[in-house]
Amino acid sequence: MTTLLEVENLSRSFGGLVAVKDVSFSLRAGRITALIGPNGAGKTTCFNLVAGALKPTSGRVLFEGRQIDNSPPETVCRMGIARTFQIVRPMREMSVLENAMIGAFSWTRNVSEARSKAYESLESVGLAAKAHARTDQLTLPDRKMLETAKALSTRPKLLLLDEVMAGLRPTEAAGIVGVLQKLAEGGLTILLVEHVMRIVMEVASRVVVLHHGAKIAEGSPGEVVADPKVLESYLGAGFHA
Amino acid sequence: MQKKFDRGLERTRWLAGITVFAVLGLVGMLANPYVISLMTIVLLFTFLGQSWNLMLGIGGQLSIGHALFVGLGAYSVGVLYVKYGISPWVGLLTGMILAGSVGASIAWLSFRFEVRGIYFALLTIAAAEFARIMFSGWEFVGAMQGLFFPAPTGGIEISMLRGDARFYYFVALALAALGIIGTEFISRSYLGYVWRAMRDDESAARALGVRTFQHKILVISISAATAAAGGGVLALVQGSIFPDSIMGMGLSVDVLIGPVVGGLGTTFGPLVGSLAAIPLNHLMSALGDSLRIPGLNNITYGVVLISVVWFLPDGIWPAIVRLCKAIQAPPTALLWQSRKVEE
Numbered sequence A: 001m002t003t004l005l006e007v008e009n010l011s012r013s014f015g016g017l018v019a020v021k022d023v024s025f026s027l028r029a030g031r032i033t034a035l036i037g038p039n040g041a042g043k044t045t046c047f048n049l050v051a052g053a054l055k056p057t058s059g060r061v062l063f064e065g066r067q068i069d070n071s072p073p074e075t076v077c078r079m080g081i082a083r084t085f086q087i088v089r090p091m092r093e094m095s096v097l098e099n100a101m102i103g104a105f106s107w108t109r110n111v112s113e114a115r116s117k118a119y120e121s122l123e124s125v126g127l128a129a130k131a132h133a134r135t136d137q138l139t140l141p142d143r144k145m146l147e148t149a150k151a152l153s154t155r156p157k158l159l160l161l162d163e164v165m166a167g168l169r170p171t172e173a174a175g176i177v178g179v180l181q182k183l184a185e186g187g188l189t190i191l192l193v194e195h196v197m198r199i200v201m202e203v204a205s206r207v208v209v210l211h212h213g214a215k216i217a218e219g220s221p222g223e224v225v226a227d228p229k230v231l232e233s234y235l236g237a238g239f240h241a
Numbered sequence B: 001m002q003k004k005f006d007r008g009l010e011r012t013r014w015l016a017g018i019t020v021f022a023v024l025g026l027v028g029m030l031a032n033p034y035v036i037s038l039m040t041i042v043l044l045f046t047f048l049g050q051s052w053n054l055m056l057g058i059g060g061q062l063s064i065g066h067a068l069f070v071g072l073g074a075y076s077v078g079v080l081y082v083k084y085g086i087s088p089w090v091g092l093l094t095g096m097i098l099a100g101s102v103g104a105s106i107a108w109l110s111f112r113f114e115v116r117g118i119y120f121a122l123l124t125i126a127a128a129e130f131a132r133i134m135f136s137g138w139e140f141v142g143a144m145q146g147l148f149f150p151a152p153t154g155g156i157e158i159s160m161l162r163g164d165a166r167f168y169y170f171v172a173l174a175l176a177a178l179g180i181i182g183t184e185f186i187s188r189s190y191l192g193y194v195w196r197a198m199r200d201d202e203s204a205a206r207a208l209g210v211r212t213f214q215h216k217i218l219v220i221s222i223s224a225a226t227a228a229a230g231g232g233v234l235a236l237v238q239g240s241i242f243p244d245s246i247m248g249m250g251l252s253v254d255v256l257i258g259p260v261v262g263g264l265g266t267t268f269g270p271l272v273g274s275l276a277a278i279p280l281n282h283l284m285s286a287l288g289d290s291l292r293i294p295g296l297n298n299i300t301y302g303v304v305l306i307s308v309v310w311f312l313p314d315g316i317w318p319a320i321v322r323l324c325k326a327i328q329a330p331p332t333a334l335l336w337q338s339r340k341v342e343e
């Protein structure tokens, strides 16, 4: 298996606050990795650093062996990294379908090709029936799925998902978990921020744990939930895997 | 069902468009000179509004200094024709290239240094005012005394783009039609999609691979070049060019009235808005003169503008479309459309 993404000693501070502190990890192609940690641990900041939305204070990000931490987000996206936003950002004046088409224009200029890719993306997250709705007619969980569909339309190699299953009912979440697993089988690499441990245990083959910006553990889901540091700082004494 | 409904709407749009232009064609053939000259201005400002609308309504970039581009087009045509006898066609092309490059340069400088949004809009005013002051003092282009086209000889000369009032009416009509077709074409191409994405949320668009820096420069230079074409024809129609009127703040405002009143970002908005606003302004101005109430036109104009923005904030045209949809669509579709899902 090859390494798709390498994060090396990555740090980012905002004024005096160190949001991400000397974090290193790597992602293997075709795997689902979970990034977990308490609120404010630096997970979203990590995403922003990888996706080019923020520049690191120090450290490097390598994608397919090339350094990308100086590249703007559109370049990073075109290289094959797509991300969702934790706070959803639909294009308000555009329909659900049109939202899902935007990403396809990173690899085609053909409108009908983009439209069929958008239908395919919406289909895979269960939104195809609402393709012609306005985005303000969607529920919040549906808007998160729209974020996912928008990202999928870019045909990514690496997909960064920031709490996209929040608010879903367990059966709906199970459906999405199935979709993610199928995408990973098809070769897509996924890095997922998720608070529901049951989902993490189910989909992730590896877990990276952040706390106060620093990586405190990494391993298989089983190893991580047994780690005393993780139990103490994140999962709490009452957690049972 | 939604799809079928859209296709019906699509057909209505085409029919409406063709009918409107057929009627405008008849107006050109039958109307009296006063109506002809008024409608020529309406159509030219439809085109200019379209150009401005492309930039803000689709590209999301606000310009309050479009007079700069209009003026560059006018002066290109004027200087080449009046000073050297060169055909206005060449002048139009020169003006478009010049304005397109100036627009691209302003955009490049501005976005290179992260000047955006309302600050960019202020920069467009500054650039337009700078140009106005420069042209006002530039003897070669007539300075404050302006440039005058020789009086028309009577006949129609297509190669020199010269003719009578009716000829210019049809030139303006062709330009307005071209503007509408062009906007619709761009709007449906990939450019329309990525520009709207960039307008709605620039950084989310970038995350989806949209190279917003290049696209902003592109939409601004296209808008600038088309505004220059409109400016060139406006100069020919008016027969003279004065820096204060062709490059002044007033003209920048006139350009945006049509799309704002008619409907921002819509294809037909600038036409509907110009049709509503410009004749009203002229009518009130004439009425004000005969009743000896100076400024009546400006007061009425202001009241109407504020009412439109207040009661129809997205403009007249979207309100008409909503009404048509309400009449055509089955009640179930209406229910579905008005139902807001709670978060």
Ligand SMILES: Nc1ncnc2c1ncn2[C@@H]1O[C@H](COP(=O)(O)OP(=O)(O)OP(=O)(O)O)[C@@H](O)[C@H]1O
Pocket: A014, A017, A018, A019, A037, A038, A039, A040, A041, A042, A043, A044, A045, A046, A086
């Ligand atoms: N743009 C910013 N400016 C200043 N501080 C920021 C900024 N972005 C994040 N932070 C701070 O950095 C820290 C990490 O935030 P981040 O959003 O990465 O956490 P998170 O792990 O995603 O949390 P959550 O689970 O709540 O989403 C927080 O203290 C946050 O307030």
Ligand SMILES: [Mg+2]
Pocket: A043, A044, A045, A086, A162
């Ligand atoms: Mg977060």
